[in-house]
Amino acid sequence: MEAEVCGKLRPGVYVSSLAFFRSDESVNEDAVVRHMGSLAESGVAGVVVQDVFGEAMHLDRSERNSVTAAARQGMSAYPHVSLLVGCSAASTRATVQLCQDAAEHGADFAVVQAPRLYRLSSKAVLDHYRAVADASPVPLLIKDCGGPEGSLEGGFEGSLAGGLEGSIPKGSLEDSLEGGFEGSLEGSPGQKTAGPRSGETALTCEEILALARHGNVAGVQLSATMPGRIAELVSKCPPWFVVLGNETRRTLHTLVAGGHGIVSGFANLFPYLCVRLAQLCNAGELAQALSLLDTLAAADDVLHTHGFTAFKSALQTYHHYGGCPRLPCQQPTHQDACDIAEKLRPCVQLDIDIQHALNKHHT
Numbered sequence: 001m002e003a004e005v006c007g008k009l010r011p012g013v014y015v016s017s018l019a020f021f022r023s024d025e026s027v028n029e030d031a032v033v034r035h036m037g038s039l040a041e042s043g044v045a046g047v048v049v050q051d052v053f054g055e056a057m058h059l060d061r062s063e064r065n066s067v068t069a070a071a072r073q074g075m076s077a078y079p080h081v082s083l084l085v086g087c088s089a090a091s092t093r094a095t096v097q098l099c100q101d102a103a104e105h106g107a108d109f110a111v112v113q114a115p116r117l118y119r120l121s122s123k124a125v126l127d128h129y130r131a132v133a134d135a136s137p138v139p140l141l142i143k144d145c146g147g148p149e150g151s152l153e154g155g156f157e158g159s160l161a162g163g164l165e166g167s168i169p170k171g172s173l174e175d176s177l178e179g180g181f182e183g184s185l186e187g188s189p190g191q192k193t194a195g196p197r198s199g200e201t202a203l204t205c206e207e208i209l210a211l212a213r214h215g216n217v218a219g220v221q222l223s224a225t226m227p228g229r230i231a232e233l234v235s236k237c238p239p240w241f242v243v244l245g246n247e248t249r250r251t252l253h254t255l256v257a258g259g260h261g262i263v264s265g266f267a268n269l270f271p272y273l274c275v276r277l278a279q280l281c282n283a284g285e286l287a288q289a290l291s292l293l294d295t296l297a298a299a300d301d302v303l304h305t306h307g308f309t310a311f312k313s314a315l316q317t318y319h320h321y322g323g324c325p326r327l328p329c330q331q332p333t334h335q336d337a338c339d340i341a342e343k344l345r346p347c348v349q350l351d352i353d354i355q356h357a358l359n360k361h362h363t
Contacts, residue, residue, distance in 0.1 A: 007108060007139040009082060009218045009242045011260040012045030013274050015267040018312055019055040019067065021323050027063050029070040031321045035268075036074025038319075039081075042271035042355070045261060046082035047071065048111055053265045053308045056086050058326040064098070065105045072106025084141060088113040092128050096135045103137035109218060110136055113143040122207060129211050139218040141244075142211060144203045205232050212237040219243060219260070225250040227257035234258035248274055249300050252289055255281040266299050268311050269318070269344065270351035272358070295350055298343050306332055310340045317341040318348055 017039065020031035032049075039047050049071045050056040050064055059067065068085050075081055085107040087098035092115075099110040112132055114125045133140050202224060203211075211217050212233075219242035222230065233243045235258070245254030248266040255261075255278065267274040273292060280289040302310045308325070313332045315322030318341070324331045332340060 007218055008240050009109065009139075009141065009244075009260075010045040010080075011242065012043075013261055013267055013271070013278050014046045014048055014082075014084065014244065014263045015039050015044050015271060015274075016051045016053045016263050016265045017047050017049050017071070018053045018268050018308065018315070018322070019049075019059070019325075020321065021326055023324070025324075025326050027059070027066050027070075028321075028323060029066060031323065032067055032070035033074035034321060035315075036071045037077070039267070039271050040075045040078035042267075043275040043358075044081060044267060044271055046084055046108075047075065048084040048086065048263060050086035051084075051111060051263070053268060053311070054086065055326060055329070056088075058329075061098075061101065065101055068102055068105040068107055082108045084109040084111050086111045086143075087136075088115075088143070090115050090117055092131050095128075095132050099132060099136035099138065099140075107138055109141050110138050111141045111143050111221070112136075113145055122204075125203070126207060126210060129217070130214060133211075133214045133216040136216060139216050141218055141242075142203075142208070142220045144208070144220055145223045205229060205236075208233060209236055212241045217241070221263050222246055225253050227253055230254060230257040230259045234260075248277070248296060249293060251277050252281050252286070252293065265303070265308065265311065266296065266347075269314050270299075270347050272354040273347060273351040276354050292350070295346055299347050302340055302343050306336065306340060310344075313337045313340050314344050314348070 017035065020028040020035065022028045036047060048054070049067055050059065054067075056064070064085075068083075071083055071085075075083055083106060085098075085102035087095055087102055087110040089095040089098055095112060095115075099112070102110050112129065114120065114128055120128070129140070129142060202222075203220075208220050212220075218240070220233070221244045223246045225245050225247060230243055230245070237243065242260040243258075245251065245259050245262040248262060248264045251262050251274075261278065262274075264274050273296070277289055277292045277296070280286075280292065306313075307329075309329060309331055312322040312325060313336075317337065331337075
């Protein structure tokens with residue numbers, strides 16, 4: 001018997017939000033509030049904090065709670081926009097604690113990824129998700145970061161966290177930001193269970209379908225945008241269960257296959273553009289959608305070259321906030337910052353044009 005989830009995620013664009021720090025590396029709550037308000041008014045369905053772009057591994061528990069509370073404050077005028085908080089940890093117990101903290105400080109949903117330090121059997125992974133879902137005060141969005149198609153934008157957190165400049169060894173793709181561990185220990189003691197899986201292995205459709213029947217699991221975020229897999233999940237999962245893609249550049253693939261939306265890092269800087277792209281895809285305006293995707297190609301290139309720090313740099317250039325990442329991640333050099341701003345200028349300008357057109361339409 002399928003239990004309808006107590007909280008539903010809306011279809012649309014979800015922003016994997018950046019984190020903000022002052023020059024002394026303390027959390028800049030004012031910048032968080034400002035950024036959340038800016039995103040919420042753009043038409044996004046929700047914002048995810050302490051996720052891929054949010055430097056979760058750089059935050060202690062108190063700072064996580066401060067970021068969540070500030071995000072809630074910034075979105076207070078937009079109750080229809082959901083606040084999702086990354087709550088993954090290396091143990092089930094710690095994950096539950098993060099979910100409880102997130103709920104206490106204003107989260108609507110918790111984003112949870114299975115621990116990746118040890119090789120876990122399918123049963124262990126499912127038991128983990130179910131135990132967290134049973135105990136969490138807010139519904140879960142399951143984050144499935146395995147699969148053959150890694151995404152710098154939303155799939156492999158370790159790659160982004162380092163701000164790596166185009167040279168990413170294959171093994172580093174197993175890094176996990178939210179879990180706080182750099183890899184999968186294949187020979188870990190006490191984990192010689194049948195059917196072990198590495199940290200790189202995606203959940204199967206059957207496993208996702210099993211979790212979708214839980215009354216406190218609202219959806220799944222996929223890192224590998226495979227239309228056939230998306231279509232199967234959408235057709236077989238309960239109607240309230242959302243299937244989200246993980247890359248802005250594959251919005252068309254995701255939505256044409258029946259997916260409900262995407263989690264976008266690009267939307268930190270150009271949310272109106274990302275929302276418009278999703279609207280065009282859903283409306284079948286493929287020529288216009290492809291034109292926007294062509295413009296967004298520059299952002300994809302910047303992300304793969306400079307990592308998430310490029311978007312903090314561009315926010316600083318265009319909106320006068322953004323600041324530095326926490327060490328050991330480093331901000332781009334002055335010359336790189338200028339180059340980044342120039343490469344992203346067409347996307348930023350198009351985002352402004354879309355915003356102005358919307359404002360004109362509403363007046």
